[in-house]
Amino acid sequence: MSETPNARRLHITGLGLQFAGLRALDDVGFTVEPGELRALIGPNGAGKSSLLNCLSGVYRPSAGTISYGDTVLNGMQPHRIAGLGIARVFQNVELFDKLSVRQNVLLGRHLAMRTGVLAGMAWYGRAAREEREQREKVLHYLEYCGLADIAETTVENLSYGVKKRVEYARALAMEPTLMLLDEPVAGMNESESVEMADLVRSMHQDLGISIVVVEHDMRFVMSLAERVAVLDFGRLIADDVPQTVINDPAVRRAYLGEHAA
Numbered sequence: 001m002s003e004t005p006n007a008r009r010l011h012i013t014g015l016g017l018q019f020a021g022l023r024a025l026d027d028v029g030f031t032v033e034p035g036e037l038r039a040l041i042g043p044n045g046a047g048k049s050s051l052l053n054c055l056s057g058v059y060r061p062s063a064g065t066i067s068y069g070d071t072v073l074n075g076m077q078p079h080r081i082a083g084l085g086i087a088r089v090f091q092n093v094e095l096f097d098k099l100s101v102r103q104n105v106l107l108g109r110h111l112a113m114r115t116g117v118l119a120g121m122a123w124y125g126r127a128a129r130e131e132r133e134q135r136e137k138v139l140h141y142l143e144y145c146g147l148a149d150i151a152e153t154t155v156e157n158l159s160y161g162v163k164k165r166v167e168y169a170r171a172l173a174m175e176p177t178l179m180l181l182d183e184p185v186a187g188m189n190e191s192e193s194v195e196m197a198d199l200v201r202s203m204h205q206d207l208g209i210s211i212v213v214v215e216h217d218m219r220f221v222m223s224l225a226e227r228v229a230v231l232d233f234g235r236l237i238a239d240d241v242p243q244t245v246i247n248d249p250a251v252r253r254a255y256l257g258e259h260a261a
């Protein structure tokens with residue numbers, strides 16, 4: 001793995017989340033080392049999205065602690081968590097359809113600069129040197145994600161798989177140290193899935209970004225993840241290397257009849 005100068009340790013202990021009487025997360029704890037590619041799996045309703053929502057500040061846990069390096073994330077607003085270098089890519093495409101690929105990725109730069117829309121507009125009027133620097137960074141991430149040739153294309157004209165890559169370029173433009181990926185290959189055809197797996201692998205290996213990925217596609221999980229955490233009914237039932245997890249009796253039981261483990 002390449003050096004990971006900025007990635008920090010993500011440490012989750014005793015995490016709980018309750019919706020009325022339902023325990024969506026119950027005493028969940030695990031650690032993601034800097035630069036690690038960690039999968040989070042489990043049957044439907046196991047609590048995977050709830051956990052991502054706690055990590056990104058959308059939900060406030062009712063118990064436990066989430067820390068990133070020395071910073072405790074509990075109770076922080078999502079934009080502050082993003083400002084710490086934690087980027088989330090949602091399952092649904094969340095791009096500005098009427099804007100070009102380049103403009104969408106540029107919005108990721110504004111987040112990296114921790115500015116709002118107004119400040120972003122002011123930024124447009126600032127020094128040419130800074131503008132050139134931003135353009136170069138955007139171009140870099142467009143090239144990295146294989147999008148340079150379609151930089152001026154309006155997003156609404158793109159296929160689903162390409163739109164997803166624009167989302168990843170935008171997230172990368174924030175220069176994150178930890179990325180939270182929500183089912184990156186859901187709804188993709190075979191060749192799109194292979195391209196996405198290559199992109200995630202290179203973000204991890206070449207850029208040294210820590211990755212937590214929720215994914216149902218076991219081929220994707222087993223070929224990419226260094227460790228796999230398994231949730232079932234809100235509890236962590238396994239946390240190990242892929243080969244051990246796939247042979248774990250509790251994991252096989254949890255998946256019986258749903259996804260043959």
Ligand SMILES: Nc1ncnc2c1ncn2[C@@H]1O[C@H](COP(=O)(O)OP(=O)(O)OP(=O)(O)O)[C@@H](O)[C@H]1O
Binds near residue numbers: 019043045047050051
């Ligand atoms: N906003 C909410 N209000 C009430 N219950 C919720 C809410 N969000 C999730 N839940 C419940 O919490 C439990 C965990 O749901 P969650 O979406 O985290 O599971 P998941 O593992 O991501 O499932 P899937 O694989 O189907 O996306 C489920 O029983 C779900 O119905």
